[in-house]
Amino acid sequence: IRTxxxxxxxxxxxxxxxxxxxxxxxxxxxxxxxPAVLCxxxxxxxxxxxxxxxxxxQMLAKDGQEIKPMxxxxxxxxxxxxxxxxxxxxxxFLSYLSAxxxxxxxxxxxxxxxxxxxxxxxxTTPTLRFLERYAxxxxxxxxxxxxxxxxxxxxxxxWLIAGREKIxxxxxxxxxxxxxxxxxxxxxxxxxxxxxxxxxxxxxxNMTPETVKKAVGLRNKWSKKTLLEVSxxxxxxxxxxxxxxxxxxxxxxxxTHSRNAIDxxxxxxxx
Numbered sequence: 174i175r176t177x178x179x180x181x182x183x184x185x186x187x188x189x190x191x192x193x194x195x196x197x198x199x200x201x202x203x204x205x206x207x208p209a210v211l212c213x214x215x216x217x218x219x220x221x222x223x224x225x226x227x228x229x230x231q232m233l234a235k236d237g238q239e240i241k242p243m244x245x246x247x248x249x250x251x252x253x254x255x256x257x258x259x260x261x262x263x264x265x266f267l268s269y270l271s272a273x274x275x276x277x278x279x280x281x282x283x284x285x286x287x288x289x290x291x292x293x294x295x296x297t298t299p300t301l302r303f304l305e306r307y308a309x310x311x312x313x314x315x316x317x318x319x320x321x322x323x324x325x326x327x328x329x330x331x332w333l334i335a336g337r338e339k340i341x342x343x344x345x346x347x348x349x350x351x352x353x354x355x356x357x358x359x360x361x362x363x364x365x366x367x368x369x370x371x372x373x374x375x376x377x378x379n380m381t382p383e384t385v386k387k388a389v390g391l392r393n394k395w396s397k398k399t400l401l402e403v404s405x406x407x408x409x410x411x412x413x414x415x416x417x418x419x420x421x422x423x424x425x426x427x428x429t430h431s432r433n434a435i436d437x438x439x440x441x442x443x444x
Contacts, residue, residue, distance in 0.1 A: 174216065174223055177262050182224075186258040199253040199441050202245035203264070205271070206436040210278045211240050212311040213270035216304075217247060220263040225255035237274070237311045249439075256441070264437045270308040272432040277312025279409060280425060284416040289423060292317045294404070296426035305429045317424055325350075328357045329378070337366075344370055355402070364388050368395040374422070379405035382414040389419040 203217065211234050218230035228251035234240055249256055280291050291314040297305045306316045318324035325347040327340065335343065347354055355374040356367045361384065367375050368391070377388050385403055392401055402422035403415050415423055 174220055174262075174266075177265070178220065178223060178259070181262055182258055186254070189254050189257045193253045193257065195252075195254060197253040198251060199256055200248070200250045201256050201439050201441045202249070203247040203267070203437060203439045204243055204245045205240055205267075206438060207242055209240055209271045209435045210274040210312055211238050211246055211267075211271055212236050212274035212308045213266045213304075214247060216266045216270070217263040220266065221249060221251070221255055221259045224259045225252045227251055228255050237313075239278075253441075256439070260439045264439060267437045268434040269432075270304060270311075271435040271437070273305055273308035273429055274312035275435060276432050277309050277314040277428050280412060280423075280428070281313035283409060283412045284423070287413075287416040289416040289420060290315050291428075292402070292422055292424040293428045294424050294426040295320075296430040298429070309428055312428075314428065322352070324353045324355060326355045326357070326376075328376075329359065341370065344372070360384075361387060361391065364391060368392065368399060371396070372399060374400045374402055376402045376404055376424075377420070382411070382418055385415060385420055386418040393419075 205211075214232050214234065214236055218232065221228040221230065228249060231248040232246070233248060234244075234246040240246055277291065277293075284291060293306060293309040293314060294317055295302070302319065306319065309316060318326065327343070332340070344354060353373040355376055356370065356372045357376040357378050358364045358367050359378055359380075364375060364377070375392070377385055380388065380403065385401075389401060392399055400421040402424055403420050404424040404426075407415060407423055407425050408427075412423065
């Protein structure tokens with residue numbers, strides 16, 4: 174929050190300080206101009222309080238709640254300078270995090286009839302991953318590995334550099350660290366090979382729903398303990414086709430890297 178505020182006011186708020194007296198007080202409300210799943214309401218409050226700890230915030234909705242257009246979600250009162258100076262930073266947090274939560278919620282609703290988990294990926298904004306991950310959880314999704322130490326994930330580039338002959342030895346070393354192991358495959362032949370290594374999760378990369386269904390059948394014959402995850406080209410139009418195959422997890426980079434901002438606004442109330 175302090176870093177975000179410094180972006181705006183490291184040189185001061187010239188306009189507000191010229192027009193508004195330090196002693197002036199106002200009341201305001203914040204609302205969305207479109208339907209959304211709210212996320213970041215407490216962060217927005219803290220933005221105002223970082224500038225002036227005496228600003229009073231009344232949260233009229235909570236994170237994870239579906240909100241309606243033009244209905245206030247936050248009521249504010251206190252220093253007019255603080256309200257005006259912190260306005261854009263607070264709204265940016267709300268717009269950005271609510272967009273992720275809303276998009277995640279829409280995907281989660283699509284797969285609700287199926288036993289399938291919606292996951293984010295590491296395609297996040299540098300230094301803001303923990304906030305984006307929070308927004309995904311707020312929308313009903315789950316988080317994939319947070320960093321490279323949390324889980325071993327052997328992807329196609331690892332295959333190309335290390336070669337298949339080194340995978341088995343690598344698996345032994347990884348298991349000594351007691352972390353989950355996920356292995357990416359591009360086709361059913363690779364899947365059959367991966368199933369023999371008893372990894373925790375197999376990622377089916379850029380496969381069609383028809384191929385994924387065959388993959389689920391192969392997995393079920395081998396061991397249902399190995400989870401199957403799908404990724405690549407997933408959208409709201411095709412996600413049900415993937416979910417109904419029986420796959421366990423669907424990871425979607427677009428939850429965090431391709432979101433549209435939710436339009437929030439702050440209105441100063443007349444006295």
